[in-house]
Amino acid sequence: MIDLHMHTSCSDGQFMPEETIRMAWEAGVTTAAVTDHDTTAGVAVAEKAAKHYGLQLFSGIEISTQGAAELHMLGYGIDPDDPKLLAFCRDFQVQRKARAVRMVAYLEQCGAPVTLEEVRQCNDGRCSGRPHFARTLVEKGFADSVQDAFARYLTTPEFYAHVERQKPLPENAIAVIRHAGGVAVLAHPYLLYLEQSQLDVLLTKLQASGLQGIEAYYSRHTPAQTQCYLRLAKQHGLIVTCGSDFHGPAVKPDIAIGTGICGNLCVESREIPEALSKKIAIARKTRGETAKF
Ligand code: AMP
Ligand code: FE
Ligand code: FE
Ligand code: ZN
Numbered sequence: 001m002i003d004l005h006m007h008t009s010c011s012d013g014q015f016m017p018e019e020t021i022r023m024a025w026e027a028g029v030t031t032a033a034v035t036d037h038d039t040t041a042g043v044a045v046a047e048k049a050a051k052h053y054g055l056q057l058f059s060g061i062e063i064s065t066q067g068a069a070e071l072h073m074l075g076y077g078i079d080p081d082d083p084k085l086l087a088f089c090r091d092f093q094v095q096r097k098a099r100a101v102r103m104v105a106y107l108e109q110c111g112a113p114v115t116l117e118e119v120r121q122c123n124d125g126r127c128s129g130r131p132h133f134a135r136t137l138v139e140k141g142f143a144d145s146v147q148d149a150f151a152r153y154l155t156t157p158e159f160y161a162h163v164e165r166q167k168p169l170p171e172n173a174i175a176v177i178r179h180a181g182g183v184a185v186l187a188h189p190y191l192l193y194l195e196q197s198q199l200d201v202l203l204t205k206l207q208a209s210g211l212q213g214i215e216a217y218y219s220r221h222t223p224a225q226t227q228c229y230l231r232l233a234k235q236h237g238l239i240v241t242c243g244s245d246f247h248g249p250a251v252k253p254d255i256a257i258g259t260g261i262c263g264n265l266c267v268e269s270r271e272i273p274e275a276l277s278k279k280i281a282i283a284r285k286t287r288g289e290t291a292k293f
Helices: 017-027 043-053 083-109 116-122 130-139 146-154 157-163 170-179 196-208 223-236 271-285
Strands: 002-006 031-034 056-058 060-065 071-076 183-186 211-218 239-243
Touching: 002 017, 002 060, 002 071, 002 211, 002 239, 002 271, 017 031, 017 043, 031 043, 043 056, 056 271, 060 083, 060 170, 071 170, 071 239, 083 116, 083 130, 083 157, 083 170, 116 130, 130 146, 170 183, 170 196, 183 239, 183 271, 196 211, 196 223, 211 223, 211 271, 223 239, 239 271
Parallel strands: 002 031, 031 056, 183 211, 211 239
Antiparallel strands: 060 071, 071 183
16 A cells, blocks of 8 residues: 655654554555655654565655645655755744744634643644644634634634745745755645646646646545546646545544545555656756756
8 A cells, every 4th residue: 555645743743753654554555655744854763664664665745835725745755854955944943933822822812722831731742733733722622623623713714814824835845845856746636625727727837847746646535536636647747646644543533544534545556656766766866957857
């Protein structure tokens, strides 16, 4: 089984990178990628664990960008120590910390007061992302579930207008991924809520900046959506990837590693890692050169 989208405790996942890889192996995953939000901190440990269990592992990252509420760019095969990528990520950490302070003020206004200390306590000393706040909101009785906390407070128009951090342009995220020797793939396209024709236009634009793939297989895609993204990939000459977006049951209780939601993922195709490996090999070779995809 192939799962190229999972989060660890280095971002907002529940489990450490080595635990996540062990769980992937136990679930029957043979090819994996750890794709933490805006950090490569878990890649080295994940690589060690993958070697131990005999799993094929791609290095990875998921970068949140502007352009839509959730336009996320996956980067595969990146050098996790690339100085430009690390500087890019450091900037994100600063933005996240500042956003966390705004979130406290915003939630107080919403009548759901939480403190940074409470968020930390609820999340093993970590408090960087919205899922951490969501768990605290549930713990304090301000929401029924993580999903409910997102719907009520963390994906509202007010949140996006006044609280959300400044995010890079997708083109910049692609450039940084390519600079680090990686391949850029558009994550969970359904979250863009675009008509097929609009997505078509966006893909053309992003491809001109170096986008090379689309995450057609994803836990929350309907079969019709998957078919639509496979068609678009073919038309555009993009590779397709497959990811569960596993975070652990405390964060996304319905998503299982490798298998997705009630077994809707379970992708076995060897073509996916083979095509990705080929693109990564070219990306590594042409690293530093521009406009050569
Ligand atoms: P952040 O990077 O801190 O803004 O948080 C992004 C995380 O929040 C990602 O893991 C998303 O999958 C998660 N997320 C975004 N929207 C929702 C939602 N409606 N329900 C649950 N999780 C969400
Ligand atoms: Fe996440
Ligand atoms: Fe995402
Ligand atoms: Zn993700």
